[in-house]
Amino acid sequence: MKPDESLLDKLHQLQIKNRELEQVHLLQTLILDGLHVILTTDDIDALFAQFFGLLHQALHFDAAIMTQLSKDQTQLLPVSCTESDSIGALSIVQHIHQKGMERPLNAFHIPLLFDEPLSLASPWAEMHSLLGIDIRTQFADYQLWIFSSQRAAFGPHDLTLLQQFSSFAGSTISQVEKRRLQEQQKELQARQDQIEKVLMSSEKMASLGQMAAGVAHEINNPLSYVLSNIQNLAYNHEQLHQLIDALKQAVSVDKAQSILDHFRYQAICVDTDDIMAEMTEGATRVKDIVKSLRQFSHPDKSKVDDINLAELIDNTLRVAWNQIKYSAQVEKNYGTQNIVVTARSAQLSQVLLNILVNAAQACDDNRGLIQITLCEDKDNAYIEIKDNGCGIPEDTLNKIFDPFFTTKAVGKGTGLGLAISKAIIEQHSGNIQVTSQLNQGTSFMIMLPKQADLSNDDTDGYL
Amino acid sequence: MFAIDSHHINASSTTEAAEQFKQLLANNNRQFLIGFCEASLLKALPDDLNLTSPCLLASSCLGSANEQQLSLQKHSISVLRFSDKAGFYGVASSQEATNVRSAAANTLLSAMKKSGRGHLSPQLIWCFQTPGQEEQVLLGIQDIVGTKVPVFGGSSADNSIEGQWGLHDGNQKLSEGFIIAVLYPSVPVLGYFGSGYELTGLSGTVTKVTGRKLQKIDGQPAVDIINTWRKQRGHATFEDGNVLAASTMTPLARLESSSDIPLLLLSHPAMASNGCLDLFSEVHEGETLHLASGTKDQLIERGPQVIQTARDIAELRGMLPLQGAIIIFCGGCMLAIQNAMAEVQAAMKAELPDLPFIMGFTFGEQGTFSDGESRHGNLMISCTLFGGDLET
Known part of the structure; x- marks a missing residue:
């Protein structure tokens, strides 16, 4: 080529x-x-x-x-x-x-x-x-x-x-x-795990509710006669006291006084009064706990009604004002529209009271600020109660809705307030969430459906 | 499942060869058949080959070949049979001699319809025609499917340029006209088109031409000008009469330059008379005609080289393993190296080891050039390859 x-x-x-x-x-x-x-x-x-x-x-x-x-x-x-x-x-x-x-x-x-x-x-x-x-x-x-x-x-x-x-x-x-x-699939599995956890928690709460109801019932009976007997005992003690005074009039005062002194009558009387008072206080406290336990398992069924949330909050604030006024100022952001939800007002008021009193206690220095904000969307109403108090440590934040969990000193709280609040909100088909930063403050956000179906509500607390 | 098999028949009498061919076609269950047949044998075949599958045969100069045998000066026929149930094939023919372009367009549409693929572009179009109207057939095809579908084929030939060429479409023999086949095989297909000539540096402008009769170059009788060139190159001058063999090594060429690389489009002079030359392809007034030059060695080497190039491209396209090939070898070139054709056939077989192929010798070749355009030319060699089965 x-x-x-x-x-x-x-x-x-x-x-x-x-x-x-x-x-x-x-x-x-x-x-x-x-x-x-x-x-x-x-x-x-x-x-x-x-x-x-x-x-x-x-x-x-x-x-x-x-x-x-x-x-x-x-x-x-x-x-x-x-x-x-x-x-x-x-x-x-x-x-x-x-x-x-x-x-x-x-x-x-x-x-x-x-x-x-x-x-x-x-x-x-x-x-x-x-x-x-x-x-x-x-x-x-x-x-x-x-x-x-x-x-x-x-x-x-x-x-x-x-x-x-x-x-x-x-x-x-x-x-x-x-x-x-x-x-x-992984995401669904994680969601399923979460749901199972929630279910387990719900079951636990339901068991707790049942137990609380049982315990309340069991304690209530003996407590009734303890309280009744304390009253009887006090009455008897008063009668005895009067009897001895009468005997002092009837016998030689000196001799009687000598005998009374010998038996430290006056000290016994004072001591007995103190004991009686303490017993009464203790029994009353037990009574309060039992009442709370019953409420946890059987929240009061007040009347279902259309509630103006701003009015409800104002009414609750008036009730709680004595406990708030020395700790914090209250700032209200209700907006211009009336926000109305179908709910049990007494129960909601109880929730608000719990949160407001907690907020006041978290501030506790007269420089506190509690901000209450109301807003809504098409289907739901939202109440935010935010304080600038001491906040909640991260490791306890996820426990605050657990029954009997409290950070307050012994005898200062039952640890049932927020658990009851959560139960009430969930009964209204809503939810309550908390965010907190230590030394910065705490915020509770309550979501309530505007038209919660409470007509067939036969669930009692966690039961 | 795609498969090709080739068959070659030769005999001393047309009757015997035709009988053998008839036996080969008995119980044919293939999807497509294509072949080359020595001209007198084609005339001896019955009009109706009793085939249900599409078929096209073209007469071939002196004989034909497959990978096993080359038969020249014998009554021979070489056919490729396609088994391809997943593929689609259609054939249609026309004997129209005047309005060829339009007839080609309609014949193509008819072939498509017969293939069962309606009006879908085929992978390959194959055309066989009697010499004379190849450019018009190509234009008619391109009027329908544009220029992107490759067109390959050849012009039927006889043994001594006496117009004894013919075609067979399975149902009838045609002494004039064309057959168009549309191929939608289930395997990839490609073709390569080449020649073995170079320019001599001698050229002139066509100043008078009628169809394929070249009358004047640079205002002078065409034969005179060409004879001047031939003298300068040391070749014998043309006398009136058949110049096909004499001009095989010195054809005329036009330079096509649709790309940066010049393409030689060759025209083979067939007859000289009264200063005019009858060509096997059209030239036009105003075109520059060059004297091209080739050697026997070039022609002997070129066939296997065309196949090698086609194989390289097939490898680039991932078409291997190949399944078979159709080779068109210019009849004029074959006549010039007739004694070396056994060597050429053996070299081609070496390039297509264990593969079935057939080779025909035509008086005009159609194929797709390196610039992607399909054209009609002379003195060309083409190789069409069928690639690996996509299902395997």
Whole structure:
């Protein structure tokens, strides 16, 4: 072979090989960019919309649509489209699907695909060429349709490129879908674990409620006769005292006084009065605890009514004012609208009282500030009670709604106030949440449905 | 499952060869059949080959070959049979001689319809035609499917340029016209088109031409100008009559330059008379015609090289392992190196080890050049390869 002819032939070979390599490079670029898009886009619609942009680098086309095969496999449903009006494209591809034309598909003149002319709106009426390809993922069958207004716009190379890209896209999306599914499964598992924890906690609370009711019942009976007997004993003691005074009048005063002194009568009387007072106080306290326990398990069923929350809070504040006024100022942000909820006012008032008194006690230095904010959305009302008091340590924050948990000195609190409050709010289908920062303050956020269904409420506390 | 098998029949009489061919076609259950047949044998074949599958045959100069045998000067036929139930194939023909372009467009649409793929672009279009209207057939095809679908094929040939060429579409024989096949195989396919010629530096402008009859170059009788060039290159001058063999090593060429790399589009002079030359392809007034030059060695080497290049491209496209090939070898070139054709066939077999292929010798070749455009040319060699089964 002479050099000129040989060189020219080599050039032709290189030209073809170069075009093949360009095709490979184009595919690699598409795959790399496609991978980036797949990995960074969660939404499948947005993903396919970005695919159109990518494909413009490799193919000259005027419009495109991505469809998904319906579950009964009879319909192609639109997923994403380059045009705002996809009806025309859907008519074309639906027709192709119904005619059972297999993909990959390279149509050089769309009107020839149909026995009768289709009535299509712009720009679909002007489209002549169509490439159709399947993208199969693990969970769905998609179809990518590329349109050109030029007749016979696409060649075998274009179809091959699209086939290779769709094959990559299908398998990669499947992998990503699988990974996302695994993540969702993990998330669901975590949620299930959380629900199980809550259920266990609820069961624990219900058991506690039952126990509290039982204990209250068991203590209440002996306590009744202890209290009754203390009263009787006090009465008897008073009678005895009067008897001895009368005897002192009847016998020699000196002699009687001597005997009384000998038996330390006066000291016994004082001591007995003290004992009686302490017994009364102790028994009364036991009575209060029993009352709280009963309330924890059987909150009072006051009347269900439409309640103006601002009024309720003001009324509660008046009750608690003696305990608040020396510790903190109260700032109210009720807004302009009346916020009304359907609720049991006595129960809600009890909740508010608990939180307000706690807030006052947390401030306790006359420089405290208690901010009460009311707001609402379409379905719910929100009450925020925020103080700038001592705050709650992080390790105890998650225990404050537990029954009998208290940070107060022994005898200063039963540890049932917030547990009862939580029970009441949950009975109203609401929730109560707390956030706190040590030495910064504490915030309670109560959410109440505006229309809680309390008509069939037969749950008693945690029972 | 895609499979190709090749068959070669030769016999001393057309009757015997035709009978053997008939037996080969009995109980045919293939999806597609294509072949080359020595011209007199083609005439001896029955009009109806009783085939249910699409089929096209073209007459081939002196004979034909497959990977096993080369038969020249014998009544031979070489066919490739395609088993491809997942593929689609369609064939249609036309004997239209005047409005060829339009007829080609309609014939293509008819072939597509018959294939069952409606109006979808095929992977490959194959055309066989009698010499004379190849450019119009190509234009008609491209009117329908554009220029991106590769078109390969050849012009039927006889043994001595006496117009004894013909075609067979399975249902009828055509002494004039064309057959178009559309291929949607289940495997990838590619073709490569090359020649073995170079420019001599001698050229002139076509100043008068009628169809394929070249009358004047630079205002002078075409034969006179070309004879001047031939003298300068040490070749014998043309006398009136058949110049096909004499011009094989010195054809005319046009430079196509749709890309940066020049393409030689060759025209083979066939007959000289009264200062005019009958060509096997069209040239147009105003075009520059070059005297091209080749050697027997170039022609002998070129066939296997075309196959090697096609294989390289197939490897780049990931088409391996290959399943078979159709080779078109210019009949004029074959006549020039007739004694070396066994060597050429063996070298081709070495490039396509254990693969079935057939080779025909045509009077005009169609194929896709390196710039991606399909054209009609002369003195060309093409190799069309069918790649690995996508299902496996």
